[in-house]
Amino acid sequence: MRIDRDQDLPEALIAALTSADRVAVLTGAGVSAESGVPTFRDAQTGLWARHDPMTLASPEGFSRQPDLVWDWYQHRRRLIAETAPNAGHHALARLQKRFEQFTLITQNVDGFHQLAGSEPVLELHGNIQRTICSQTRQLIAPDWLDQHSDQQPPPSPHHPEGLARPDVVWFGEMLDPETLDQAFAAAEHCDLMIVAGTSGLVHPAAGIPLLAVRAGKPMIDINPDRSELSGLADWHLAGPSAHWLPKLASSL
Ligand code: OAD
Numbered sequence: 344m345r346i347d348r349d350q351d352l353p354e355a356l357i358a359a360l361t362s363a364d365r366v367a368v369l370t371g372a373g374v375s376a377e378s379g380v381p382t383f384r385d386a387q388t389g390l391w392a393r394h395d396p397m398t399l400a401s402p403e404g405f406s407r408q409p410d411l412v413w414d415w416y417q418h419r420r421r422l423i424a425e426t427a428p429n430a431g432h433h434a435l436a437r438l439q440k441r442f443e444q445f446t447l448i449t450q451n452v453d454g455f456h457q458l459a460g461s462e463p464v465l466e467l468h469g470n471i472q473r474t475i476c477s478q479t480r481q482l483i484a485p486d487w488l489d490q491h492s493d494q495q496p497p498p499s500p501h502h503p504e505g506l507a508r509p510d511v512v513w514f515g516e517m518l519d520p521e522t523l524d525q526a527f528a529a530a531e532h533c534d535l536m537i538v539a540g541t542s543g544l545v546h547p548a549a550g551i552p553l554l555a556v557r558a559g560k561p562m563i564d565i566n567p568d569r570s571e572l573s574g575l576a577d578w579h580l581a582g583p584s585a586h587w588l589p590k591l592a593s594s595l
Contacts, residue, residue: 348581352580357594359534361594365443365444366446366533368539370450370456370539371539371542374539376583377584383396384542396514400513413506429585431583432459435447451466452469471509474488476506477507479499479501487500531554532558536560536561539584552575562575565587567582567583
C-alpha cells in the first residue's frame with residue numbers, strides 16, 4: 344500500500360510498530376540525501392551517474408590510479424565532515440531506545456547514524472572516515488596519515504607495498520561475514536522490517552529485507568520513488584526519510 348506525504352500513517356502500520364519487540368532497519372544513501380550527501384543511483388545527482396564506479400570503487404581502479412581514487416575519497420570525506428545527520432538519522436536513534444531489540448543495519452559509510460546517537464550500527468560497507476592498509480587491511484592511525492600527507496595516498500605503516508585506502512567495501516570485495524550474519528539473523532527474527540533510502544539493487548545488502556518478507560514479517564519501505572523493494576513492502580511510505588522517520592518515532 345502506497346502512502347503519500349500528505350497522508351497519515353495507517354492504523355495497521357502503527358499497530359505493527361507498537362506491538363513489535365524486535366525491529367530490523369536497513370538504510371541506504373537516501374537517508375543521508377537531505378544532509379547534502381549525494382546518493383549513488385539517482386539519475387541527475389547520483390555519484391554513479393557522474394563517475395565510473397569501476398575507476399573509483401574497485402581494487403583494480405585503485406591499483407591503476409591510487410592518487411585519483413585517494414583524492415576522490417578525500418573530497419567525499421570533506422563533504423561529509425561539512426554536513427551533519429538529519430531528522431531521519433535522529434529519529435532512528437530515538438526509535439532504537441524504544442524497542443527490546445533494534446538492529447540498525449546501514450549500507451552508508453558516512454557514520455551519520457552514530458553521530459546522531461545510534462549504537463550499535465552494523466556498517467555493511469565500512470566507514471569512509473577510517474583508513475586501512477591496501478595490503479593487510481590493518482587500520483592506519485590519523486597521526487600517521489597527517490605525518491605523510493605530502494604523499495597521495497600516504498604509504499602504509501604495515502606493509503612495504505601497502506598504500507593507505509578508505510575502509511569501505513569496493514565492487515568485487517567481500518563484506519565482513521560476521522556483520523552480514525548478524526544482519527541476516529536480525530532480519531529473519533524481527534517482528535517488523537523497516538527499509539529506508541535504498542534502491543535495493545546491491546547484493547548482498549538488498550537480500551536482507553527479503554529474509555524478513557520470506558519469514559512473513561511486515562515491512563515498511565521509505566523512499567520518494569518506487570524501488571526494487573517497495574513492491575514487497577506492506578507499506579510504501581512515499582517521500583523523504585527525514586519526513587517519515589520522525590513520524591514513525593512520534594507515533595510511539
Ligand atoms: P542508491 O543511490 O542506489 O539508492 C538511493 C535510494 O534513495 C534511491 O532509491 C532513491 O530514490 C532514494 N532516495 C533519494 N532521496 C531520498 C530521501 N530523501 N529519503 C529516502 N530515500 C531517498 O543507494 P544505495 O541503495 O544505498 O556501495 O546503494 C547501495 C550501495 O551502492 C551503496 O552502499 C554503495 C553503492 O555502490 C558501496 O559503497 C559499497
